[in-house]
Amino acid sequence: MQVATWNVNSLNIRLDHVLAWLENNPIDALALQETKLPDERFPSDALAEAGYYAAFAGQKTYNGVALLAKTPPVDIVTALPGFEDDQKRVLAATINGARVISVYCPNGSALDSPKFTYKLDWFAHLRDWLVDELSRHEKLVVTGDFNVAPRPEDTYDPDKWDGRILCSPDERAALNALIDTGLTDCWRLFDDREGRHRFTWWDYRGGGWPQNNGLRIDHVLASTALAECCRDCRADVGERGRKRPSDHVPVIAQFE
């Protein structure tokens, strides 16, 4: 089974990119983030024509997550249990026997922002819920835009980024707390990438892509049963060079 994640930065703008990508990458499940669409505007018909079922939890302008799958997603959850939040950032579904969770983790804005407090609080509640989900699903993958670069080498310039937003000790600890529930960062099983292939996001501003000023902030975290049969995990960096790209590229994991 192949699972992928992609922060599309508006599914309305990127629908043609997604349809073309699915045609070339016939995967079993694709997690989307930042769809920025209310549910009544979700392009279910176009995706069904492409052969994909969809589950989604969206809102106007901001956030929004979805799961596309070749088999119908079931047992859908659209929020973190016990966490009051009107931001649509999480979606879980069982797809062909595996639990797949699409997450759009908060950005945090700045270390002294209320949004940073919200980010850490959100991660803590995600962690507690994952413990629960892992107790019910042996095969589980939580994937999406985590807005955390786990290690210095997951940035193009550790001297510039370490300690700042996306790379602070608190954020790295929050991500590690997720992993410590019994998950594996699949990327690190194949951690010999070079150049552009080290990253999943490049800023639109300041020549981020041409200069390869990238970060690795989109992840695939798998339960032990899935991690043991993970055969590949990589970013499709070519998408960043297309016309009118998202600032994030798809990350694909192959499970035997």
Place this chain on the structure above:
DNA sequence: ATGGCTTAGGTGCTAAGA
């Protein structure tokens, strides 16, 4: 150079992203 871009909403600009 924490941004030189891109998006949504709305029609000129602000907010937000990472």
